[in-house]
Amino acid sequence: MKIINSKQIKEWDQLTIKHQNISSWDLMERAVLKLTENIVNDIPSKAPIIIFCGKGNNGGDGLGVARELEKLGYKTLIYILKSENYSEDNLKNQQLLSSNELHFFNLNEELQLPENSVIIDAIFGIGINQPLDDDWNSIFNQIEKSNPTQIISIDLPSGFIADLPMQKYFPCCKSNKTYTFQVPKLGLLFPENQIYTDEFILLDIGLEQNVSNEFETDYYFIQKNDIQKFLKKISKFSHKGTFGHTLIIGGSLGKIGSIVLTAKAALKTGSGLVTTYTPQCGLNILQTNLIESMSLVDDSEKQIEYFPEIKIYQGVAVGMGMGQHPTTDANFINWIKNQKQPLVIDADALNCLAKQKDCFTLIPQDSVLTPHPKELQRLIGEWENDFEKLEKVKKLAVFHQLTFIIKGFYTAVITSDGKTYFNSTGNWGMATAGSGDTLSGIIASLIGQGYNSSEASILGVYLHGLAGDFAVKKIHPHSLIASNISDFISEAYFYLDSNF
Ligand SMILES: NC(=O)C1=CN([C@@H]2O[C@H](COP(=O)(O)OP(=O)(O)OC[C@H]3O[C@@H](n4cnc5c(N)ncnc54)[C@H](OP(=O)(O)O)[C@@H]3O)[C@@H](O)[C@H]2O)[C@H](O)CC1
Ligand SMILES: [K+]
DSSP, rough: OBOOOHHHHHHHHHHHHHHOOOOEEEEEEEHHHHHHHTTTTSSOOOOOEEEOSHHHHHHHHHHHHHHHHHHHOOOOOEOOOOOOOHHHHHHHHHTSOOGGGEEEOOTTOOOOOTTTTTEEEEOOOOOOOOOTTTTTTHHHHHHHTTTSEEEEESSSSSTTTTTSSSOTTTTOOOOEEEEESSSSOGOOOOOOOOTTTEEEEEOOOOGGGGGGGGGOEEEEEEEEEHHHHHOOOOOOOOOOTTEEEEEEEOOOOOOOOOHHHHHHHHHHHHHHHHEEEOOOHHHHHHHHHHSSSSEEEEEESSSSSSOOOTTSSSSSOOOOOOOOOOOHHHHHHHHHHOOOOOEEEOHHHHHHHHTTTTTGGHHHHEEEEEEEHHHHHHHHHHSHHHHHHHHHHHHHHHHHHHHEESSSSSOEEETTSSSSEEEEEOOOOOOOOOOOHHHHHHHHHHHHTTOHHHHHHHHHHHHHHHHHHHHHHOOOOOOOOOOHHHTHHHHHHHHHHOOO
């Protein structure tokens, strides 16, 4: 699914109206019905409901929801911004409510807000492209101080600018949940913006799919149907050679577990063969814990000192648990600069590269880098905000023909053609030791199975998150450990095979 900007969404609105031969009112009514259908499930039956409405169409949505909730027997208190220029559909919605239900407010007003209410925030949506005036803080503070049980935003938390970096001092209504229409808004996917809404839920309001080609973008939100489009069909004549031979290089004394996790993930993802390359201390652990894998060992007991020949392997991951012994570091650099085939580069291999000047020139083209935030910072330096971080990484990805995976709640895959794919699967339980090792194993396995680096990264990140989502149906997120993720990769594949 494409992620487009606010201006493009407005154009999409207009094209939908034209192509589907409907009015803007009809479109708003669709939005209102979808919102109401969802919001009723959020509201405890007796909770007071306060709906804050602005003067544009976001306010129109809020007024429409108020009308629908009243039809269902809910009592609502409606506050609407006093204005001279309401949008047409906003006014029409006002007229459908009896005038004594509407409380018009000014920004400097003290409002009478009941405590413990559910607040629906429909003041601003995608219609703002610059920060709200500071005067708005008074209204947002009053909302917060009224101790609401929850705040539900329509389309965006009011004051949130979807396509530009938010600054902490911009006035904004912070909400628990945002129902956003049709497509995620870019800013909602950035970790630094999590303070504005705990979660967003997509509502499909039937914007015309046939015109979506018109909108150019470098950003995508990856869901099941996107993945299904490029999943390889398996031939009945397949044999273990078809599914590739994956090599996992890493481990050091006390950190062999990371290689067990990576290798297990590669096997569970479908590699025909998996071989590990560790220091000698890894041999017994691997042969005992993962009998399906084969082990090669370095001459050294505690850390890798010589790096292997990799030509016979179709997928290679390097760096997990590798440590940063000076000999390992030096030999890794000598080794990597002579490699030609794509690698999945993780953990200490990234830390080692970060110590080199112009480190990206040492990495074979089409490699995949999987840094967590600290590793990324070591590689690319500081960034002002998540927009800048993405831009920096994008430039490096294109210039050096690499794929970067920026891990986070919505993990982003930045490919060598400058596109960014945000992942939609995963949960907080997956923020656990070894989760990243598992991801590297999945991606190396997929490269081994013949996916290119971008496909393997997008699919790998999605599968990893999906396996985690299946895992937390059986295991509490607190108790989820990395090896559980691999145990549920099979469920993730079953889900992708299915058509529901
Ligand atoms: N396709 C869809 O997604 C649909 C969306 N719908 C809803 O409509 C809103 C967008 O409505 P719009 O009227 O364009 O915009 P807003 O309601 O968000 O806000 C517009 C008003 O805000 C004023 N404004 C703009 N910038 C500022 C600012 N910095 N400070 C204060 N006020 C600002 C603006 O006033 P002007 O006088 O400046 O014009 C507008 O009055 C979308 O988010 C959805 O909720 C449809 O319901 C269905 C289809
Ligand atoms: K809103």
